[in-house]
Amino acid sequence: MTFLAPLFLVGLAGLAIPVILHLIQKERKNVVQFPSLMFLRRIPYQSVQRRRIRHWFLLFMRLAALALIVLAFARPFLRRTEIAASASGAREIVVLLDRSYSMGYGGKWPQALAAAQSAINGLTARDRASVVFFTSNTEVALRSAADKGRLQAALSGIEPAAGATRYGPALKLAGSILSESALPQREAILISDFQRSGWQGSDGVRLPDGATLTPVMISDSAKPNLAIVPVTLQHTEFQDQQRITVTTGAVNHGESQASADISLEIGGRGIQTRRLTIAPKGSASTTFDPVTVAEQNVRASVRLSDDALLRDNVFHFVVSPEKPIRVLVAERPGAQRNSSLYLMRALAVSETPKIEVTSRQADSLAAEDLARANVVMLNDAPIAQNTADRLKAFVEGGGGVFVALGERGSWPASADILPGVPGPPVDRTRGPAARLGALEYGHPLFEVFRGPRTGDFASARFYGYRSVTPAANIKTLARFDDGQAALMERRLGTGRVLMWTSTLDTGWSDLALKPVFVPFVHRVIRYLGAYTEPKPWRTVGDVVDPGLQAPTRGSDVSRVALTPGGQRISLDGDGPEVLELSEQGFYEFRAQGRESDAPIVVASNVNLTESDLSQVDPQEIVAGAMGRAGAQAAGETAPPSDEAQESAQRVWWYLLFAGLLLLGAESIVASRMTV
């Protein structure tokens, strides 16, 4: 037992005062005249001279109450060593071992393992311990075990992972384990390098009452660290070949200037190397010469020369030539030359994605034309039966069709792919022109126009449109102010059909003259072409949908994923519904048995915020997790401070309560004795 304020124990000496007064108090000097002391003289001297204590029990209660209160003020507590030695202090320990990649810096990881083993070796026979590894995710290696051998074995062969530090989930898990324990002493030991980036505040992190958190700081005297920064890719075309320009750089987290070589690898071959000189706490960037990329999914990396932390010296990414969206615009035979003028111009100015436009007459649409196209736009054109059949097959195969009905647009009823049956034109040249009254801003097509000043469809005036009898279960994405449909959608298989009831030129409306026309057309093409932004890289911890990454989407061929570590994961049957990237490197998605097909490659990189090794005060985390100030001193082997231990145990509160309770009981007993 140790006392935080031992000086208060001097107050215990005061307990003797009432006893001494009680026993040796001289009688008061008031004189009582009495007729004769004849009888009083006969009484033995000692019983006259001293008071006798008659109510020993009351005296004991009073002294005990005062002693308890004095002890409470002295703030007693048991040191960790005392607790460990105490036979009644069986402990539930949760060893939280930071396994983020920053722990691979210098000699941190052996220190961390030694600290964890030390904590396990300190267990007594009645203690139990859990071993939890954590990065941004947590992994319980062994839960509430008393066998030191098993606990030590759980630490063997463990190396830092590719994840970044996050303390919140680990502390929540520790709190969950500790709250389930019935042992009297509960403690979480957090072994980490305490990176500031890993602590997002104490939201929801709270260890159960009575549990303590002991931080064990793992630090390395050498602090310099260079980290690469994510690349920027720029696509250019040169002589019908696509070229990619890679720009990257490095960050110096150290206090002194550093120089490093940075190299670019594409397809496993070194392409270029540059020399960077980086100021302390600064960064530098470099742009490599353009590289021609002819194949899809080519692996590429930029690397810094090695330093104490290797994982943040390399950045992987995937380069592919950009694939344009091929759009086939079909007009009616004999259409005026400018009937698709605005449409063509709008399509031509798209850069991301690039749009390749081909123009055909509606009656001459061949199967080959459709096979090459991703999107077909029918602009004010009557469609013959055979063409309609081919378009139906095109849509069912995943293609997109945009039908601008206009005045002459028609569709054979047998090829039912339109969202509605076109009716007669509605003339709005008399009276006020029609305007778009309601847009479905939740639809991907109009989502980008949701914000203010991002697209003013209401300014466009419509003088004519076709009435439409909508089919069942179709979406109307835009309506005119009189409630008539302006834009409708129908899905067919994996393909999509949009039907515009007016025109895309200036014949029936002035929409083509409005600023919103070009982005509207681009959104239509992206939507119908099922365009998704290619991601050259991802970060460890991201989740990818195997269904989207498989090279043979829609087929019944079984697919597998190869991790950077060589593990083979089946994506069919019992395989994972989603795949979490847990390693740094390239993941491959292949169709099993069709190795000749080019695989889809996903580059996975470590979270570069982890490369900043600046530390957070462990006391901040302790205070957040324990819900109060008075954190414990950090240090690899330093025990928590006396204040923190005392604060965690709060013995004084119980002593004070017991003292007051005893005083209350004493009052009751004393009153009854008096009565």
Next chain:
Amino acid sequence: MDQTAIPGARFVDPIVLARIGNLELVARAVVDGFINGIHRSPYFGASVDFAEHRGYVPGDDIRRVDWKLYARTDRYYIKEYEADSNSNFSVLLDVSKSMGFGSRGITKLDYGKMLAGCLTYLVHRQRDRVGLVAFDNQVVEFVPASAKHMDVVLHVLDRVTPSNPGNLRTPLHKVAEHFGRRGLLILISDLYEEPDEVLDAVGPLRFRGNDIAVFHLLDPAELDFSFREPSAFEDLESGEQIPIVPDALADQYKELVQAHVNALRERFSANRIDYTMLSTASPLDHALFSYLSTRERLSRVR
């Protein structure tokens, strides 16, 4: 003592009586009330006053023949005397310093004075001769017994004050020499002496044929020792002080007092001396009634 045990008795605290100031009046009031209660005079001894003559019959004591009448008449006549109602009655009142103690507004001496006054008045009404001896360690006042000394007795009672330490033996032995005739002696004292010494002090009085009654006066504080605060207790007579914690020795003290009273009662009873212990807290009329009733009852037995 339970005052309500006597129907019709006056429940007047002696403290109130003492405040009246006129001792004679106080004594009369008390005795009158008492007489009216019992309708009978108590017996106080024989008289020697002449009543009549009668003729001699054989067997009469020839010493009682009236020889002067025989000379004139030549016949033998016997002198008859009046009833034995005229006797000497003296109060021996202890006026030592210890009698000046009173914890409830009335001292033992005041109570003793009222007791002496009441009894003297009572006896005076019976035409007995009354006297008084006030003493401490010496005889302070001496009033010879006479039928005319009632006022003197009351006057002396009013005058005496406690001034000296007390002692029974010296003054009582001295007084015994002055009582030539047998009579009734009332000793009023707090008897702070050993029982044997007390008996030794009254011995000469009894040996001369006096009828002795002892009133042992004690204050309630002397009986129950109802002190609480530790104090220095000072002997009223010697001035000696002893530090006392009352709580610690009250029980032992009361046991000693009770043993003293029992010893006195036993010694006096064995020597045919009436002994009455009175607390100054008990009403005087009640105390008198109790004593006189008992004495009358015992007189019949004798």
